[in-house]
Amino acid sequence: MAVHTKPLKCKIGPSILNADLSQLYVESQRLLDNGADYLHLDVMDGHFVPNLSIGHPVVKCLRNKIRTAFFETHMMVSEPGKWVEPMAEAGVNQYTFHIEPVKDVIPLCRKVREAGMQVGLALKPGTGIEAVRQYIDHADMILIMTVEPGFGGQKFMGEMMPKVQWLRHNYPGLDIEVDGGVGLNTITACAEAGANMIVSGTAIINANDQKAVIASLRETVESSIHKCNV
Ligand SMILES: O=C(CO)[C@@H](O)[C@H](O)COP(=O)(O)O
Ligand SMILES: [Fe+2]
Secondary structure (H helix, E strand, C coil): CCCCCCCCCCCCEECCCCCCEEECCCCCCCHHHHHCCEEEEEEECCCCCCCCCCCHHHHHHHHHHHHCEEEECCCCCCCCCHHHHHHHCCCEEEEEEECCCCCCCCHHHHHHHHCCEEEEEEEECCCCCCHHHHHHHHEEEEEEEEECCCCCCCCCCHHHHHHHHHHHHHCCCCCEEEECCCCCHHHHHHHHHCCCEECCCCHHHCCCCCCHHHHHHHHHHHEEEEEEHC
């Protein structure tokens, strides 16, 4: 059971999906050097989503090069139960899986914890918040997707913000992540709704000044957290 009582912290986790994957280590290290708090590694199986990306062998190679950074894998796969041990062995810190294809979510949360990883539960845009309510106490973080999962560079869906607001209102200490189309033009909506973990792909990867974009995303989120605390 997770107790969501820690003080909220803003964390920026760039998605490497649209980076030059032939340079995965260099690109990842650059993001960390430019201020990223963690790396959001998108794993796709071509079945749950219509795209393929990386799997645990690649994550393991990256971990061999980057020893200490926090790795989150966003598991866009039909059988998330299948990859828990390989991802734990590859050095993943947080295993975020979609609840939509999973019949028994609570045992899978336990399995992830027993493998030594934190639990993230992800919701596609069409999945209502009521689908995750019963599992929140078994998770460390809830991910509200702000695009249909599968591809980077899509348009942010502002209509997902009521889900974030509901979570923040009911769980003031919960880590809430947003992912999809998040950048300088959309961060205010995310921050004001209550998201504190920010995944941003193309907005950071394509920036001329990654450090400035990461700092600006952080400033917006931290100022919202501060307003809630005063
Ligand atoms: O999970 C996904 C897409 O399915 C994301 O992590 C995106 O890769 C983020 O990229 P941008 O939308 O920020 O470009
Ligand atoms: Fe993602």
